[in-house]
Amino acid sequence: MDVKIDILTLFPQMFDVFNYSIIGRALKNNILSINTVDIREFTRDKHRKVDDYPYGGGAGMIMAAQPIVDCIKEVRTRNSGKVIYLGPRGETFNQSIAKKLSRENELIFLCGHYEGIDERVYKYIDMEISVGDFVVTGGEMACIPIVDSICRMIPNVLSNRESCVEESFYNGLLEYPQYTRPECFRGDSVPEVLLSGHHENIRKWRRTKSLVMTRDKRPDLFKKISLSEEDRELIKFYDGR
Known part of the structure; x- marks a missing residue:
């Protein structure tokens, strides 16, 4: 296995999308592995809660530190890659970041939800990435395009026919117009x-x-x-x- 990616999430089923098309083929060919880990499995709450009300009041719920940190620690026993949180404080994702991360052999992505994560989780995070200045339902929505973009850059994921070299943003330019039959x-x-x-x-x-x-x-x-x-x-x- 060339590249290992673990995704920590409350909704593992959302990542079934990776079983199809180019990434699905790469998974079948053991070029990479994408493993989802359910954060809820690590909560010590008897009702399987992973969130709670914020101290000081305010709207919404916050993901608690305990299940996230325990999840990260367990995954780190088999994946030594950077822990990347999908959050609003991070650098906005672009092709340059995709290229850089595609050179890593192991990566761990943390998907937040609700109104965010307990601040004390940040000491276990190596990097934060944002998809832009807008609000989405959860980190899963940001994680899917980011992981897809990174995986496309991994050697042998794309065939020669699907080469990414001339795609938009690869060299900082939009791609030129394309045409096919009929003339x-x-x-x-x-x-x-x-x-x-x-x-x-x-x-x-x-x-x-x-x-x-x-x-x-x-x-x-x-x-x-x-x-x-x-x-x-x-x-x-x-x-x-």
């Missing part, structure tokens, strides 16, 4: 350059489209890109037509 669909034709067989012209066309599309649709990404001299000439030619 003409309801009066809308595939750009002639893609039918030309001229590989250098196709490369330039794709690079230009990626640059311009990123500039126009995601200027926040575009301003982070170090443009080459060729990039500047391609954009200048495109804008001057």
Whole structure:
């Protein structure tokens, strides 16, 4: 087994999604393992409660420290990876973080719920990641796309046909437009350059489209890109037509 991922959650069934498509194939081929651990199994409360009211009052419930910490400690006996909490204080997830984490052999993800976790749990957490400045029902909703993004970067998860090298965000740019058969669909034709067989012209066309599309649709990404001299000439030619 190349990569081991444990997900600590109150709702293990939510992660059945990983049994399908590309990640499901990687699991069957033992390229990686994704194991879910039910935090509720570690509570000492006879009613299996894992949450309680916050000290000082306030709306909502807080996940208690005891079941989370005991769960983390048990998982750490067989997984020495970073404990990553899906929470609002963390760095916003992006492709750069995905690349970095995909190089780890073992990872542990903690999914919070309700109004968050007891502050004392943080001393057992190595890293916190956010999916953005908006509210979701629980950490599970954030964990699924994050784990999927990381797993796609693991060697041999994607086949050559599914290579991630030219996907959006991999190199800081949006992906260029893609077309498939038929050549003409309801009066809308595939750009002639893609039918030309001229590989250098196709490369330039794709690079230009990626640059311009990123500039126009995601200027926040575009301003982070170090443009080459060729990039500047391609954009200048495109804008001057």
